[in-house]
């Protein structure tokens with residue numbers, strides 16, 4: 001890793017891709033509580049000041065949430081797993097597919113009604129059913145039931161199910177952090193890339209970067225790994241980013 005970092009420092013055009021929840025901030029019981037810490041803000045600010053370095057926060061969050069958390073920083077953002085993107089000109093849609101929401105919402109609502117402490121998060125191009133605060137066993141069982149009930153709608157509407165961290169999310173099949181990463185890599189001609197994430201959707205970025213010889217990919221926490229390195233915690237990620 002030290003050798004790789006040296007190459008990174010000597011590179012002339014760098015890309016730093018950072019997931020938000022579970023990577024830049026610790027997970028919390030409600031999405032609205034995951035405010036960035038002072039250290040997170042400091043680290044992101046430092047990265048935006050680096051020359052020859054493009055830093056992008058790439059998140060499953062709605063563009064409204066992430067704008068609320070870090071929108072005051074001069075940093076590029078890709079939100080909703082690639083459906084929305086922000087650069088110095090402002091926010092833009094990368095897809096235009098949300099008509100299916102009227103079919104999915106009632107199914108999620110019906111499960112919310114029978115699974116205490118679960119709730120639906122609305123985003124522009126996706127719907128997410130959260131069960132972190134439900135009783136563990138009950139939440140998991142209902143998440144399987146929900147996935148089962150949604151299979152048909154998902155197939156008919158060219159959608160996919162993201163079976164995430166205590167969340168079941170529905171979004172267009174044409175959107176992923178991997179697709180967004182591929183676009184960035186093709187357009188940017190970067191000679192070094194650092195990519196850090198903790199969740200299943202971040203594996204799509206790692207997979208996209210597998211064949212890139214100058215990509216340093218880092219998985220935060222345990223579980224499946226297509227990344228080359230692993231870090232234990234958000235705190236370790238922030239310390240690492242401070243050294244870049």
Ligand SMILES: O=P(O)(O)OC[C@H]1O[C@H](O[C@H]2O[C@H](CO)[C@@H](O)[C@H](O)[C@H]2O)[C@H](O)[C@@H](O)[C@@H]1O
Nearest residue numbers: 020021027028029030031034059060132165167
């Ligand atoms: O791509 P990310 O930046 O990792 O965002 C993924 C999802 O994050 C949020 O949900 C997760 O974090 C919440 C706050 O810590 C937590 O309460 C929830 O259980 C997690 O699933 C967000 O609400 C989702 O929209 C994002 O897709």
